[in-house]
Amino acid sequence: MSELPIRDELRGFEPYGAPQLDVPVCLNVNENPFAPSEQLVADAARAVAHAVRDLNRYPDREATTLRERLATYLHGEAGVALDTGQVWAANGSNEVMLQILQAFGGPGRTALSFAPTYSMYPEYARDTSTAWVTAPRDEHTFAIDHDDALKAVAEHQPTVVFIASPNNPTGTAVPLGLVTALHEATDGIVVVDEAYAEFRRDGVPSALTLLATHPRLIVTRTMSKAFAFAGARVGYAAASTQIVDVLRIVRLPYHLSAVTQAVAVVALEHATELQARVAQLRDERDALAVWLREQGLEVADSDANFVLFGRFADRRAVWQGLLDHGVLIRETGPDGWLRVSVGTPEETTAFKVALIDVLKELS
């Protein structure tokens, strides 16, 4: 490696990612545990066959049908009406975030977020030569303090502020008042990453409701979590038409394959059945948080499909113990905490049984 003319910022780095291990119960990357229904599988297979007949041609560069359907979905989910031109789609919301930094970050510019938060943001900042800074969240509630946030914006003058809401790995949703205050405090772009929005508890609003009055706001979403479509790689953003037009400048030509667009449209046609599963997962999440507290553990309030719990003097030992019992969770977040995704009822039971054993073994 040392002879390669690698950029200084990349020297010594390993490709990042959660371990992909062959384990009976995988609760480590916040996937939806329910596979697509047989009806969805059949409809998607038909749509793929149709798309493949045209694969000698490049796909619709603007992914117009998909963006139209995403706008319709968001209208139903959050009650916010959007034009197709206000919606953007790419290969996972991670690609959308990279495009945001390609367009609004770059050398001499800074992106700001609030830690602990999603571990991929600093990678995209690095890859686009954008400086990366974080301000801390509250150690106990993981909330973002209003005054501290405004101070950080004044100090660092970021051109992009990332707020994950609900936050990964803590599950914390951000009040919209803070989004508004940050948007007022900066001339930069404010990104609210709503990868887990569909799992939010009743009464927690989506930042989509702010789009009409906040011209520099981008709300990103994904089909990877609630939609149970992580393998398809579809993420999207809602923003002003002007912002979307800027993202269209930096996107690779034909970035979203015809097959991806076709299966995503089919999945959106099945949104109702998927939303029923989401309701079930939210209930499971709340029950799991209650159960963990009953075990005497600390649990962060979660609006997502995972729960951060602790605190352990040696979290690595707990993580490893669970793995030895065939349950893979995630060693992430502040020291002492672990994150578990909400699985099927059977998977959750396996996790609980294993955790009781492991805590007994370690005590």
Ligand SMILES: *Cc1c(COP(=O)(O)O)cnc(C)c1O
């Ligand atoms: C999972 C996740 C995403 C989604 O990534 P995709 O590229 O759409 O699969 C985005 N943001 C956060 C905080 C996440 O946890």
